Amino acid sequence: MGAFLDKPKTEKHSAHGEGNGLRYGLSSMQGWRVEMEDAHTAVVGLPHGLTDWSFFAVYDGHAGSRVANYCSGHLLEHILSGGADFGSGPCSVEGVKDGIRSGFLNIDEYMRSFADLRQGLDRSGSTAVCVLLSPTHLYFINCGDSRAVLSRDAKVGFSTQDHKPCNPREKERIQNAGGSVMIQRVNGSLAVSRALGDYDYKCVDGKGPTEQLVSPEPEVCVLERAAEGDEFVVLACDGIWDVMSNEELCEFVRSRLMVCDDLEKVCNSVVDTCLHKGSRDNMSVVLVCLPGAPKISEEAVKKEEELDKFLETRVEELLGNCGEAGVPDLVSVLRSIASENIPNLPPGGGLASKRSVIEAMYNKLNPHREEEGQKWIKTYETVNNVE
Template identity: 40%
Template sequence: MWYHTGHYKKYIWCGWFSWYTVLYKYEMGHTLSEPVTVKNTSSCENHYVKVGSSCMQGWRINMEDAHTHLLTLPSDKDSCYFGVFDGHGGAKVAQYAGNNLHKRIVNNEYYSRGNIAEALRQGFLHLDTEMQKDEAMKDELAGTTALVVLLKNNKIFCGNVGDSRAVASVAGRVEALSFDHKPSNDNETRRIVAAGGWVELNRVNGNLALSRALGDFVFKKNDKKKPEEQIVTAFPDVVEKEINPDYEFVILACDGIWDVLENEDVVKFIRARIAQKMQPETICEELMTACLAPDCNMGGLGCDNMTVVLVCFLHGGTYDDLAKKCSRQASHTISALHNDNSLNSLDLK
């Protein structure tokens, strides 16, 4: 997401006058006088998973997130799919991705061959290219993160561009399923510079705080570079994990959650509530409420749109069985990701 820095610049790049800073100032630099705390909540389940989701506008002027949860995919009834799309500069790209990305993945030739990881990669790129050619989408200045989890053949496949994040609880241990794409990361910086861009104040060309995204087409106009080599690319990282009986749940959430809490705190928060047999959708609501800032004088933390999808593994049993698992003490917690912005006052019990 883009955050208010108190000053704005205009850039001329690749023959385009960048209105990103103007859009950023208008859309992201202002907040409401009171947060919108109405939550859009839903749930679904089958024999394999029990799922809850919720989203909340919060302090932002507009709601720009989208999310998806499907217990089956078109032409593939033996798979589940979940996605979180955190839009910036508008909701149009996020909504388009939420409605269409799974179709581009499952209809990809690699999917029919059983190469799900490559189907995810090509599906992301295909959708981005499709939008650039679409008359209704090609001139969009907006963009979105895209974080998806696909469950198939007893495996988790997680594809990600941006800084929305997926984390699994494995017997209470934190297992990272995605990695944030920030311009200051060494590999991201090298690609940005090689494509003709720069990193300033940890932002792409001083504006965008993400180095990978769907949309943001103004950063994808170097005709000498492949799609995966552009200043901002839609090429995802894909993580694949074998599901075993210790897997308890996966949470997908936008950075409005992860800016406030560390991975371990979120897993602890959710696990304690599953142990109390609280429904997944209610847990999602409580997590967003816990992360919501009491005011917007906290440097932006807790002031963003928030979206959470909680996928609980049943392993052929019941939700009560999962509650019993989560009531046991967690084994040693490990995480490949770290965030220092947790709120000390949050009740995690």
């Protein structure tokens, strides 16, 4: 769903912050899509006296950005006023979960009153994946196919489950509402089975809001925080998960945190790597580092510097040995390096995460390169699986 540009828009929106014993960074890129439909939320210190709580979310809009943008600014307030006794004393886990669920249902019903959405002038919808952090618990919240993962004890400790129409429970609800699942989509059209907005799929008479073809009900999973074992949480839209598995992304982020403590740069690296791995979607990632997150390692930094130097040297050799064949284009250089056995490539990212190093050296040595060398040619199929 959605059209593509001739070349990707690679400008990024990045930010960072800290508080409550955590640090966060985020990055988003429009990429190949004709419109940027993602949005995000990052709040450290919540109202209603919840100064030691924090909230982060990623929203992946479709058929427009209206719903995603509104949710980014207002979902949290709906959750906090959604029925839990936030701010009136200790919050029970079940009370918080009830407040989250009510907040999602309430904002979905509230947006339905917007004139453009009610009249069908705007048919947008949005996934939402969030993490609400209290001093003692992690509340993972998911509605759609964006995803959150927790890195705990150097491995994937938890991940949310995508809400896809072909999932048995989702498919049963869709069929009970008179719909069907074709080509893994609701009525052959929508690729997610839960979302905010998408009111064309929420108009079955006699069915409640959670019984419609598309449900706004979030799935909420609660974990007790582990002070030493919990490393970081990653929230991302499917533009990231389309080209990286849970394990790959966690491994890649861990490796980056050992060579860089700038969380904006780490998130930018995730987005760039996914672009070079072949993602054609909008891309957004929020990284929340907890007290147990990996720290800078001198050994890792040294290996990273050696890897970058090795790649630069290989580019220099390939351009210096071209002879009568002429200067190879960037694609040929990438393919040549991808065919080699290169040690110490970042786990999960592979050579795709080092394209910027290769490209910078190529441009430095070949400043009068032909335009062909600058074109966005899909090279990810040759570098994606090189580790």
